[in-house]
Amino acid sequence: MFRGSMVALVTPMYADGSVDFDSLSRLVDFHVENKTSAIVSMGTTGESATLDEHEHCEVIRRTVEMANDRIPIIAGTGANSTTEAIILTRCAMQAGAAACLLVTPYYNKPTQEGLYLHYKKIAEEVPIAQILYNVPGRTACDMLPETVARLSRISNIIGIKEATGNLQRLKDIQRLCDDNFDLYSGDDATGTEFMLQGGHGVISVTNNVAPRAMAEMCAAALAGDRQKALELNAPLEGLHEKLFVEANPIPVKWALHEMGMIPEGIRLPLTPLSAKFHDEVRGALVKAGVI
Numbered sequence: 001m002f003r004g005s006m007v008a009l010v011t012p013m014y015a016d017g018s019v020d021f022d023s024l025s026r027l028v029d030f031h032v033e034n035k036t037s038a039i040v041s042m043g044t045t046g047e048s049a050t051l052d053e054h055e056h057c058e059v060i061r062r063t064v065e066m067a068n069d070r071i072p073i074i075a076g077t078g079a080n081s082t083t084e085a086i087i088l089t090r091c092a093m094q095a096g097a098a099a100c101l102l103v104t105p106y107y108n109k110p111t112q113e114g115l116y117l118h119y120k121k122i123a124e125e126v127p128i129a130q131i132l133y134n135v136p137g138r139t140a141c142d143m144l145p146e147t148v149a150r151l152s153r154i155s156n157i158i159g160i161k162e163a164t165g166n167l168q169r170l171k172d173i174q175r176l177c178d179d180n181f182d183l184y185s186g187d188d189a190t191g192t193e194f195m196l197q198g199g200h201g202v203i204s205v206t207n208n209v210a211p212r213a214m215a216e217m218c219a220a221a222l223a224g225d226r227q228k229a230l231e232l233n234a235p236l237e238g239l240h241e242k243l244f245v246e247a248n249p250i251p252v253k254w255a256l257h258e259m260g261m262i263p264e265g266i267r268l269p270l271t272p273l274s275a276k277f278h279d280e281v282r283g284a285l286v287k288a289g290v291i
Contacts, residue, residue, distance in 0.1 A: 013265030034211035043076035078103030106139035149176035195221035238284030
C-alpha cells in the first residue's frame with residue numbers, strides 16, 4: 001500500500017506541553033510539498049506514550065483532516081494492552097486513517113504466542129489495514145520472523161516496520177512471507193540498504209527535518225540504483241546518527257525548533273536536548289543542507 005519515504009512525525013507542543021495544532025498543520029503541508037509518501041501520526045516519535053487516549057485520537061483525527069487526502073495518514077495505535085490497542089485502532093479507522101501501525105506490547109514481555117494472539121485479536125476486531133512494528137530496543141519485546149509469517153496470513157495485516165537494524169531479519173522475513181507483504185525499515189542508519197535489498201520503504205525520523213532528500217534517496221533505492229541511493233544518503237548519515245544522541249524524539253524536536261518549524265515543547269518524562277549535544281545535532285543539519 002505504501003512505498004518510499006514515510007515520516008514518523010513529531011507532535012508539536014507548546015512549552016506547557018499542550019499540542020500545537022497550528023504547527024502540526026504546517027508540518028503536514030511541509031511533507032506534502034516535499035514529496036513524503038505517508039505520515040505516521042502518533043508513533044513513538046509522536047510521543048504517543050505521553051498523550052492520553054482522548055488526545056491520541058484527537059491528534060490522529062486532526063492530522064487526517066489537515067492532510068485532506070493529499071497524503072496518506074498511518075496512525076500509531078499500538079499499546080501493551082490489547083483492549084487499549086483495539087480502542088485506538090478503531091478510533092483511527094473512524095477518523096479516516098489509511099492504515100494503523102501497531103508496536104509490539106512493551107514492558108509486559110508476551111510470548112510469541114501471546115504476540116500472535118494480540119495482533120490476531122486486533123485484526124479481527126477492527127478491519128482497517130494494519131502494519132506490525134518490531135522495535136525491541138525500546139519495548140523489551142522481539143517479534144520473531146516466524147511469528148511475523150503467521151500474522152502475515154491474516155488479510156488485513158499488510159506489512160511490518162522492522163526496526164532492529166539487523167538486515168538478516170529482512171532476509172528471514174522475505175523468505176517466510178509472501179511477496180505481497182510489505183517490509184518497511186524503522187532504522188534510518190540501515191534504511192537505504194534495507195530498500196536496496198528488497199524492502200519497500202522506510203518510516204523515518206530523519207525525514208522530519210530532511211523530507212525532500214529522503215524522498216529522493218528512497219526513490220533511487222527502490223529503483224535499484226545503488227550508486228545514486230548511496231550518494232544521496234551520504235549527506236544524511238550524520239542525521240541518522242545524531243538524531244539519536246538522546247532518546248527519540250528529543251533530538252529531532254530540538255532540530256525542528258532550530259529550523260523554526262515548531263516550539264520547544266516536549267512532555268515529561270522526556271526533556272529538551274542537553275546543551276552538550278546542540279553543536280553535534282546542528283552540525284548534522286548543516287551537513288545535510290537543512291540549515
